[in-house]
Amino acid sequence: MSGGELKDLSETDCPECSAKIRIPSDAIDGEIVTCPDCGTGFELEISGSGTVTLKQAESVAEDWGE
Amino acid sequence: MTARKISMVYDLVRVEEKAIIEAARKRSDKIDFRFFDSKDLYFDIRDDDSKIREIFGKVVLQRCASYFRNMHLTAVLEGLGVNVVNNLNAAIFAGNKLLTSILLSKAGVSTPRTKIAFTEEGSLKALGELGYPAIIKPTIGSWGRLVACVNDEDAAKSVIEDREEMFPLYRVYYIQEKVKRPPRDIRAVVVGERTVAAIYRISTTGDWRTNTARGGRAENLPVDKELDDICLRATKPFGSGIFGVDLMESEDRGLIVHEINSTTEFKNVYSKSGVDIPSLIVEYLYELAGKL
Ligand SMILES: Nc1ncnc2c1ncn2[C@@H]1O[C@H](COP(=O)(O)OP(=O)(O)OP(=O)(O)O)[C@@H](O)[C@H]1O
Ligand SMILES: [Zn+2]
Numbered sequence: 415m416s417g418g419e420l421k422d423l424s425e426t427d428c429p430e431c432s433a434k435i436r437i438p439s440d441a442i443d444g445e446i447v448t449c450p451d452c453g454t455g456f457e458l459e460i461s462g463s464g465t466v467t468l469k470q471a472e473s474v475a476e477d478w479g480e
Numbered sequence: 481m482t483a484r485k486i487s488m489v490y491d492l493v494r495v496e497e498k499a500i501i502e503a504a505r506k507r508s509d510k511i512d513f514r515f516f517d518s519k520d521l522y523f524d525i526r527d528d529d530s531k532i533r534e535i536f537g538k539v540v541l542q543r544c545a546s547y548f549r550n551m552h553l554t555a556v557l558e559g560l561g562v563n564v565v566n567n568l569n570a571a572i573f574a575g576n577k578l579l580t581s582i583l584l585s586k587a588g589v590s591t592p593r594t595k596i597a598f599t600e601e602g603s604l605k606a607l608g609e610l611g612y613p614a615i616i617k618p619t620i621g622s623w624g625r626l627v628a629c630v631n632d633e634d635a636a637k638s639v640i641e642d643r644e645e646m647f648p649l650y651r652v653y654y655i656q657e658k659v660k661r662p663p664r665d666i667r668a669v670v671v672g673e674r675t676v677a678a679i680y681r682i683s684t685t686g687d688w689r690t691n692t693a694r695g696g697r698a699e700n701l702p703v704d705k706e707l708d709d710i711c712l713r714a715t716k717p718f719g720s721g722i723f724g725v726d727l728m729e730s731e732d733r734g735l736i737v738h739e740i741n742s743t744t745e746f747k748n749v750y751s752k753s754g755v756d757i758p759s760l761i762v763e764y765l766y767e768l769a770g771k772l
Contacts, residue, residue, distance in 0.1 A: 477548045
């Protein structure tokens, strides 16, 4: 186990519609990004070496809230 | 002086979580801030306390949006000697609207008249006593989800019949008077012993609910003594921590509290009030870590 790291990244393709999704330069593993074209929400997965993959964000379950 | 180790656990890095991480980074001279995706964590309930403290520090900020994950993770961390903000009791009680209502009512804080029932028959009797219109809510959940306003018995029956098909939790009927209020409610944020900022949430879409997640609009509300007092009285039974307090302005009873949020969202309060809530949260955690 280790604490999250900030990584320097730029953009990647939307797995749903192939539009470019901009990855903030201070992106954090687990951060939620939304595709500007199709609106799908993704969770950023940032590997130790700094590669980003987009994972479909966990969908809101009944017990989610504040 | 060595930096104080403080952690945050989360399941989503939303605007709030990111702002907290950034606020902590500004204090990296004083704080060794770590953050963990709860989905990657696992524990043995007999893990070595000192090993856990080495990883997380003595103070962990709980930011999981999933109530079940939040509560169970808080329980295991507290069991291993970590101080979780908010504490387990606060997480359990604030996450459940009935338990919250009971605590508020016992503390003498104005809160909507509330009844609880477990069947359609019981609910209709309770509603009959309360009168229509009335509100039926699930005991857990947020963002106005499945919160229904019923104008008569037929409407109530159809809401209850839908719920009868759902998970057992939804067959617990939390029933409330519909409070006469302007088309807005209040979200205030309490950090430690102070109400730091507040907003009005104004319904704009014709929905009677004011939730910003449902298109409500937010506006700054400067905190005065009355609001600070009621928020502190309302959160006191939950212990010291970080809370979102939801209030309504009742036409005949003034400010009344209808909900306490233990993992509060604050991006609207932050942007409308200009109060740097993420930094206040980090400061609160830092002070707490210093006392332990
Ligand atoms: N008893 C009531 N009378 C009138 N309006 C109410 C009552 N209870 C809730 N509301 C309104 O209904 C909406 C949702 O209610 P509530 O806050 O209880 O639900 P929630 O799902 O927990 O939302 P939140 O995200 O604010 O925690 C809010 O706009 C609130 O002002
Ligand atoms: Zn897309």
